[in-house]
Every structure is written in C-alpha cells, then in structure tokens.
Amino acid sequence: MQQRYNLIALLSLCLCLGLAESRTRPKALPITKYVYTTGSSSHVESLLGTSRPSPEAYKTVRNAFAHYEESRSLGYDLELDSREVQANETIMKAKINEYAEGEITPHLFNPSQHIFKVLDAINKTELFQLLRHMPKGAVLHAHDTALASTKVLIELTYKADLWICQQTGDLSAEAMRFAKEKPAALTDAGQNCDWSLLSDVRRERGAEAVDEYLAERLTLYPTTDFLDNNDAWTKFMKIFALLDGLLMYAPVWGEYYYKALEEFLADGVQYLEFRTLLPTLYDLEGTVYTPLDTVRIYVETLNDFMSKSENSAFIGSRMIYAPLRNTDTEGMLGYINTLKEIKEKYPDFLAGFDLVGQEELGKPLNVFIDQLLQVPDDIDFYFHAGETNWFGSTTDENLIDALLLGTKRIGHGFGLVKHPVVLDLVKKLNVAIEVSPVSNQVLQLVSDFRNHPCAQFFADGYPVVISSDDPSFWKATPLSHDFYIAFLGIASQHADLRLLKKLALNSIQYSSLSADAKYDALSKWQMKWDEFLDYVNNVSPNGATSYSSHGQSIIGT
Numbered sequence: 001m002q003q004r005y006n007l008i009a010l011l012s013l014c015l016c017l018g019l020a021e022s023r024t025r026p027k028a029l030p031i032t033k034y035v036y037t038t039g040s041s042s043h044v045e046s047l048l049g050t051s052r053p054s055p056e057a058y059k060t061v062r063n064a065f066a067h068y069e070e071s072r073s074l075g076y077d078l079e080l081d082s083r084e085v086q087a088n089e090t091i092m093k094a095k096i097n098e099y100a101e102g103e104i105t106p107h108l109f110n111p112s113q114h115i116f117k118v119l120d121a122i123n124k125t126e127l128f129q130l131l132r133h134m135p136k137g138a139v140l141h142a143h144d145t146a147l148a149s150t151k152v153l154i155e156l157t158y159k160a161d162l163w164i165c166q167q168t169g170d171l172s173a174e175a176m177r178f179a180k181e182k183p184a185a186l187t188d189a190g191q192n193c194d195w196s197l198l199s200d201v202r203r204e205r206g207a208e209a210v211d212e213y214l215a216e217r218l219t220l221y222p223t224t225d226f227l228d229n230n231d232a233w234t235k236f237m238k239i240f241a242l243l244d245g246l247l248m249y250a251p252v253w254g255e256y257y258y259k260a261l262e263e264f265l266a267d268g269v270q271y272l273e274f275r276t277l278l279p280t281l282y283d284l285e286g287t288v289y290t291p292l293d294t295v296r297i298y299v300e301t302l303n304d305f306m307s308k309s310e311n312s313a314f315i316g317s318r319m320i321y322a323p324l325r326n327t328d329t330e331g332m333l334g335y336i337n338t339l340k341e342i343k344e345k346y347p348d349f350l351a352g353f354d355l356v357g358q359e360e361l362g363k364p365l366n367v368f369i370d371q372l373l374q375v376p377d378d379i380d381f382y383f384h385a386g387e388t389n390w391f392g393s394t395t396d397e398n399l400i401d402a403l404l405l406g407t408k409r410i411g412h413g414f415g416l417v418k419h420p421v422v423l424d425l426v427k428k429l430n431v432a433i434e435v436s437p438v439s440n441q442v443l444q445l446v447s448d449f450r451n452h453p454c455a456q457f458f459a460d461g462y463p464v465v466i467s468s469d470d471p472s473f474w475k476a477t478p479l480s481h482d483f484y485i486a487f488l489g490i491a492s493q494h495a496d497l498r499l500l501k502k503l504a505l506n507s508i509q510y511s512s513l514s515a516d517a518k519y520d521a522l523s524k525w526q527m528k529w530d531e532f533l534d535y536v537n538n539v540s541p542n543g544a545t546s547y548s549s550h551g552q553s554i555i556g557t
C-alpha cells in the first residue's frame with residue numbers, strides 16, 4: 001500500500017511541476033532560444049552560446065553533447081573490468097560487422113526482416129553464438145505452455161494412449177487427448193473431427209510426415225504476413241488449444257516443465273518467472289484435480305530439478321498466476337480466491353498475479369478495479385499492459401491502470417512511449433518494462449526491429465528486462481534470439497557489453513525474489529559470468545572470426 005500512496009504523492013508533484021513550467025515558459029521564442037530554454041539538461045545548455053562558435057569550439061560542444069546523451073543510456077553506469085573490456089572487443093567486433101553490412105544492404109540486415117525468414121541465418125552469426133553462451137540472468141515474462149522447443153513437444157506425443165482428432169482423410173489435428181478408450185467425436189463449437197490413436201496415424205502415414213506436420217502446426221510458421229494482429233492471435237490461440245490435451249495430462253505436465261527448465265538453463269537462463277492459467281489437469285484414472293494440484297506438481301518438479309547436481313547453477317523459478325482476462329465479476333472473484341489459496345499454501349512459489357489473453361479483445365483492467373483493489377497487499381501485480389498499436393484505446397490505457405494499481409513490472413508496455421506521465425513514473429518508481437521483441441514482431445505490432453519503441457527505453461535508461469513470451473511458437477531459443485535482436489536491431493550501434501550485462505543484472509534485480517535471494521542469485525550468475533568471460537577471451541583471443549567455426553556446433557535447433 002505504501003507504494004500506492006507514494007505513487008499518488010509523486011503524481012501530484014508531477015502535475016504541479018507541469019503546471020508551473022507551462023506558466024513560466026516564454027511564448028513566441030525563436031527556435032534556437034526555445035531549445036535553450038526548454039532543454040532538459042543544464043550540462044548541455046551551458047555549452048550552447050548565443051553566437052556561432054569556432055569549428056574547434058563546435059567540436060568540443062558536439063563531443064560533450066554525444067557524451068552526455070550516451071550517459072543517459074541503459075548500462076552506462078557500469079564500469080567494465082579488464083577481462084570485460086577484452087570480451088567487449090570480441091563482442092563489438094561481431095556486432096559491428098553485422099551492423100556495417102546491414103548499412104550497405106539494409107534489406108539483408110537480419111533485424112530488418114521477419115524472424116521466420118532469418119532464424120537459420122541468425123543461428124550462424126558470430127554474435128548469436130556469443131550470446132548463446134552469455135549468462136543472461138532471468139526470463140521474467142513467458143507463458144508456461146509455450147516454453148519448451150518443438151522437439152520436446154514431438155517427443156511427448158510418442159507417449160502411449162495419445163489420441164488425435166482429425167477430419168476424415170486429412171492429417172489436420174484439431175485436438176489431442178490421452179485416453180484408454182476412443183473418446184467421442186468432436187462436433188460442436190466449429191469442430192468436426194474424429195479420434196485415432198496417434199501411434200496408428202504414424203503407422204499409416206509415416207512417422208516423419210506426421211512429425212513434420214505437428215512441428216509446423218505447433219508453431220506460427222510459416223506465415224509471416226497475417227491479415228492483421230487479430231488474425232495472428234487466432235492462429236496463436238489455436239496452438240494453445242491443440243496443446244491443451246497433450247500438456248494437461250498430469251504425467252506430462254511436470255515433465256514438460258522439467259524439460260523446459262533444462263532448455264532454459266542450457267541457453268544461459270538461470271531463473272524463470274512464468275505466467276500460468278493453472279489449468280485443471282487430468283489422467284487416465286479419472287482423478288479429480290484442482291488448480292492447487294497443478295501448483296503442487298510445479299513445486300515438486302522444481303524441487304526435483306534443483307536437487308540434481310547438473311542443475312546447480314540454476315537459481316529457481318516462480319509462477320505468476322495469470323488467468324484469462326475475458327471473464328466477468330464473478331469469474332474475477334473466483335480467480336482472487338484461488339490466488340489467496342495459492343498464497344497460503346505455496347507462498348514461496350507464488351510471485352504474483354496478472355491477467356492474460358489478447359488484450360485488445362479481452363476486458364481492460366479498468367473493468368475489474370473494484371475486485372483488483374481487494375487483492376491483499378502482500379500479493380504483487382505483474383500486469384500485461386499496452387501490448388497494442390491503438391493509441392488511446394482501452395487496451396492502451398491499461399498502462400495507466402496497471403501503474404495506478406501498483407504493478408511491479410509492465411508486461412510488454414509497447415504503447416508506453418505515447419504516455420509521458422506513465423513513462424515518468426515508470427522510471428521514478430522503478431517499474432520494470434518486460435520487453436519481448438520477437439513476440440511483438442510475430443504478433444504484428446512491429447515489422448522492422450529498428451522501429452521498436454524499446455530503442456527509446458535503452459537510449460534513456462529505462463528499467464528494461466528482455467524476455468521471450470512464447471519462444472516455442474516461433475522456434476526461438478529461450479532467450480538468446482530476443483537478446484540478439486535487442487542488442488543488434490534495437491539498441492544503438494554504440495551499445496556494448498555494458499548494456500548486455502545491465503540487462504542480465506536487471507532481470508535479477510526486477511524479479512520477485514527477496515533481497516537475500518537476489519544476493520544468492522547474483523553470486524550464481526557471477527560464477528557463470530566469469531566462465532563466459534574466460535570463454536570469450538580464451539576461445540577468441542584474436543577476435544570474433546576465429547570463434548565462428550567452433551561456435552556453430554552448439555546450435556541443435
């Protein structure tokens with residue numbers, strides 16, 4: 001509650017200052033004087049004279065100007081030690097090579113193209129190989145049924161008793177389900193299919209053809225150009241629907257999570273805070289499961305994972321309970337009851353609360369203010385907000401409600417740059433922005449990453465963390481592809497290892513972990529960071545070129 005009171009005080013202060021400024025701002029000034037009068041930096045203002053400077057003086061002012069602007073960028077406050085300086089040279093060489101080639105042939109620059117078209121090419125770049133090895137800290141924004149690779153999903157479909165619902169004579173899959181006996185055909189809600197054992201379908205049509213079909217059906221590939229973002233979301237939601245019967249089978253649920261954690265750790269992610277709907281699971285014995293059982297399976301699986309010596313570098317994982325936003329008052333009260341039960345039974349595993357589903361077609365936060373204000377103060381909010389291009393829409397204004405409700409982080413915040421007061425407060429209150437670049441492109445909010453609004457967040461030192469949202473659906477690695485895009489395509493050419501390190505540190509700082517746990521987390525990350533520096537500096541003592549042939553072998557996807 002304290003934070004909310006502070007927020008209101010801060011908001012009042014901002015409003016007062018704004019009024020005072022507009023009262024005192026002189027009107028009808030020539031443009032040069034206007035810059036002088038309203039420029040936000042006294043450092044820069046003091047350098048600007050009233051008459052034309054000599055070329056030498058101009059050069060001095062320009063250097064100071066550039067330096068000052070850079071000093072506001074994310075990561076500038078970090079100082080690199082000698083090992084980091086050496087690693088930085090290798091990393092920047094790899095980055096600048098790609099950047100410079102891109103300037104000559106912009107249409108071939110990987111971040112200017114759709115990720116589906118350039119994924120293989122990215123995997124072969126020196127920069128991506130380096131980023132794969134980098135300990136990137138935490139993923140703080142990802143959805144639990146879109147974590148693991150397609151490879152893991154296909155392997156899970158080889159389990160016994162899995163049925164697939166298809167239209168006659170067609171390989172298409174509308175649903176999957178584990179059952180001892182053949183389930184009844186699906187004929188309602190636009191579905192019209194009948195069930196066959198997947199093992200029989202594989203025998204008839206060949207395992208390779210079936211696996212190839214499923215591998216595509218479980219991602220958004222190959223479409224790079226949906227009609228609009230609603231069209232992209234429709235296909236996106238169909239993948240979740242197809243996965244439901246496979247993943248909600250209780251014996252599979254924990255296994256999927258375990259395999260996802262393995263893949264995250266292998267990609268340099270040591271901590272995961274995931275959103276979950278907490279679906280009701282099922283099994284072949286007809287056991288009745290509750291959402292609390294789903295949490296129990298998560299906790300047991302995580303404990304098992306953490307107990308293995310090969311996973312000793314892993315920091316942990318927590319869940320954000322995030323049910324569907326398209327509900328009514330009664331539904332929301334039901335969510336809040338479940339939330340309180342989880343908090344009581346699994347306080348260490350619960351990070352907080354959010355609402356999910358396409359923001360633009362779901363209900364805005366504003367509809368549920370009365371209920372959300374009833375959530376106890378010791379449960380934090382981590383709201384999706386502003387995942388839209390519609391300036392001024394209710395979805396866009398979720399940003400205001402998320403902030404006023406005291407959200408600890410903002411999921412996406414794509415529309416933030418259009419809300420100056422929200423932006424001011426995000427920085428003052430240290431509310432992290434969870435940016436998932438690849439997701440924003442695939443779901444059609446931005447096509448060329450160089451136009452991503454996060455460029456402003458980087459340039460002006462906003463509290464940003466980079467995340468991956470649903471990496472499984474775009475065949476991306478758990479975090480490396482998003483880091484590659486953010487570093488090469490969104491950040492300045494000049495952004496270097498300090499930005500990368502800052503993003504990793506931010507992901508721990510802005511996690512829901514307690515201060516003590518963050519301290520332990522940072523020491524686990526530091527060990528990996530030291531290994532990374534040794535790796536970059538030893539493997540590539542003469543520059544990035546010698547790294548390439550070695551690095552390519554680590555990519556299995």
Ligand SMILES: [Zn+2]
Nearest residue numbers: 143384411469
């Ligand atoms: Zn999300």
